[in-house]
Amino acid sequence: MLTVEQVDKSYVQGGMFSKQRQQVLKKVTLECRQGECLGIIGESGSGKSTLGRLMLGLERPDRGTIRFEGKDVMDRRARIGRISAVFQNYTSSMNPFLTVQDAIMEPMKAQQKTGLVGQQKLVKERHKLEQGNHESAQRPQMTATAKVDMLLAQVGLDPSYRLKYAHELSGGEAQRVCIARAISTEPKCIVLDEAVSSLDVSVQIQVLQLLKSLKSLYKMSYVFITHDIQAAAYICDRLVFFREGRVEETIAVEQLKHVQSDYARKLLKHLISL
Numbered sequence: 718m719l720t721v722e723q724v725d726k727s728y729v730q731g732g733m734f735s736k737q738r739q740q741v742l743k744k745v746t747l748e749c750r751q752g753e754c755l756g757i758i759g760e761s762g763s764g765k766s767t768l769g770r771l772m773l774g775l776e777r778p779d780r781g782t783i784r785f786e787g788k789d790v791m792d793r794r795a796r797i798g799r800i801s802a803v804f805q806n807y808t809s810s811m812n813p814f815l816t817v818q819d820a821i822m823e824p825m826k827a828q829q830k831t832g833l834v835g836q837q838k839l840v841k842e843r844h845k846l847e848q849g850n851h852e853s854a855q856r857p858q859m860t861a862t863a864k865v866d867m868l869l870a871q872v873g874l875d876p877s878y879r880l881k882y883a884h885e886l887s888g889g890e891a892q893r894v895c896i897a898r899a900i901s902t903e904p905k906c907i908v909l910d911e912a913v914s915s916l917d918v919s920v921q922i923q924v925l926q927l928l929k930s931l932k933s934l935y936k937m938s939y940v941f942i943t944h945d946i947q948a949a950a951y952i953c954d955r956l957v958f959f960r961e962g963r964v965e966e967t968i969a970v971e972q973l974k975h976v977q978s979d980y981a982r983k984l985l986k987h988l989i990s991l
């Protein structure tokens with residue numbers, strides 16, 4: 718579904734006019750399958766966030782390709798409304814001048830601007846009519862407010878949050894709003910970069926549970942980027958151990974005890990059950 722093939726990425730090191738480059742990603746190849754949660758786990762500086770930005774089409778690889786359902790993610794139409802993101806810095810992820818309602822509606826508006834919603838809706842409506850389901854085909858569209866309320870309810874917040882601003886929210890609440898925004902376009906995939914790392918442990922567990930239930934409700938895939946092996950083991954189906962910009966090992970979570978590399982073993986030492 719989301720495939721990364723032979724991706725290299727480097728950055729200029731030591732100022733704008735320097736010719737020195739730091740190779741951050743080295744021939745990275747991996748796949749996040751339909752409906753799975755793929756964990757990318759590694760030490761600080763191993764290149765996890767860089768890979769996340771490339772998967773979101775925010776930056777271009779030097780070499781190699783990243784495709785979502787066969788289309789290059791650098792093509793905006795391949796990703797808009799289909800791949801979303803939740804980052805660690807939930808308060809800075811939210812524009813301080815926007816209410817919760819406006820923040821949640823931002824991606825939907827962006828999707829409407831591209832005209833993609835229109836096309837998808839038309840196909841769905843035509844299909845319903847062909848099936849003889851005239852009643853549901855003619856049902857009026859849910860109002861924006863009702864849609865925001867529904868999304869807030871799905872992330873465990875009541876409608877009174879609609880008119881609040883980012884600074885009026887706790888960390889956990891702000892991250893729930895970011896999750897509501899990420900699911901608003903009903904994407905097929907969400908890239909979560911250290912999405913629970915800044916939250917208190919008890920809030921982390923609640924948000925992880927929420928992410929799990931939303932994943933099955935919306936039948937989404939997750940790319941879960943983290944340095945927290947416990948959180949990864951809780952939510953992921955497979956883990957990619959990432960070291961110095963390379964894939965060191967990939968393993969199913971239920972096989973974790975059988976990891977081969979010393980690096981994966983070292984990271985796993987933090988997992989109580991081992």
Ligand SMILES: Nc1ncnc2c1ncn2[C@@H]1O[C@H](COP(=O)(O)OP(=O)(O)OP(=O)(O)O)[C@@H](O)[C@H]1O
Pocket residue numbers: 728729741759760761762763764765766767768944
């Ligand atoms: N835009 C950039 N310009 C220059 N160097 C960068 C840029 N982005 C990342 N790097 C460098 O690439 C390396 C990998 O960074 P990255 O943030 O991808 O690692 P990470 O595994 O996500 O780390 P952390 O867990 O600490 O967030 C680091 O050495 C970083 O300094």
